[in-house]
Amino acid sequence: MLKVHHLGHSQSERIVWLCEELAIPYELVKYTRDPVTRMSPPELKALHPLGAAPLVEVDGMLLAESGAIAEFILARYGHGHLRHESNHPNFAPYLYWFHFANGNLQPALFRSMTVGRCGLAADHPLRAAVRQRLDMVLALIDERLAHNDYLAGAEFTAADIMSVFSLTTMRLFHPVDLAPYPNILAYLQRIGARPAYQRAMSKGDPDLAPMLI
Template sequence: MIVHHLGKSQSERIVWLCEELGIPYDLKVYDRDPVTRLAPPNYKALHPIGTAPVITDGDVVLAESGAIIEYIVAKYGKGRLVLAPDHPDFAQFLFWFHFANGTLQPATGRSMILARLKLPDDNPILRAMKGRLDLALGLVEARLAKVDHLAGSEFTTADIMIVFTLTTMRLFLPFDLAPYPAILAYLQRIGRRPAYRRAMQKGDPDMAPLLT
């Protein structure tokens, strides 16, 4: 299996997952275009969607973070890092796994695009999108004030899904986490995980993870 990692992108999740599971994989790293900061043509050519992440596994070419994580866990993970339906935290696990790219990442992405338009601070659309992001971050903060990991006491793929948005995404949309002490404490716990440190060093050795 080849993990095609675009520097400073959501594909860091897949490198991290492979390191957590301790499974064999080949890592191919691609640099962003120095002017546009977008993926280079050879990365866009990997899959019709043209975005990161992408893996190739034999004849399989798969995109989308959630799909790739579910594929790898199902095929190679032997049930690790996910919760079974009879687990008391199963519903929480499902919610937070999908919340990462269903709610939080879109909120940051829309805010990033609006920020580039240089709209006035009182623009109603800008204010609405900021409100959505604040609400999403507030939900994460409230959850992490009660539990060590998003699903509960156990580290799962829900954590792998969300950390990019709380860290590396801030290179593209700077936002202050000082009002969210539980999130900051959580990121410190994540930063102590050996697999996370290995993944970030392999995928983006020139970048210090934004854990504060």
């Protein structure tokens, strides 16, 4: 059976959610962040040198990195669900938005959070540059969702699973007002109504109210 090592309040919620959407059996092992450093606990570091989360264990193998784990699960257990094959008209958008999550969206938020904690003056040009980049990224997502219910098109896919963490739980660490992006907010309401998302959050992070507004 697939074992999912899940760190609370982290991007490993993606993997719990993916398992719930695919309705595959899995064992959930939960960890909590260090209360002072907010980093992984020693138990996770004993499994992976970086204390990585998510981390999955199957057939004696450990695999880290949420994107790699998602692709592994989809390939082994997905049976064609939640992804588009190469002959699908939305194959390229699916690939783009799947990788946009960790290639642009999450880095833009992380840079904004890091710069915001550095004590730079409000008018420092670096703050403006980082904010401009984040605004561009969010505006691009909002424009995409103005014409599509989900990131890869009309169908919910793993591209959405990869992206939602940065738009919701990540804002626990770095508050971002999504009011200027009404299509993102409408999208998050659609996500929040999914039974598999509700199950995943209640199992993985029962203390967390998903930030869907």
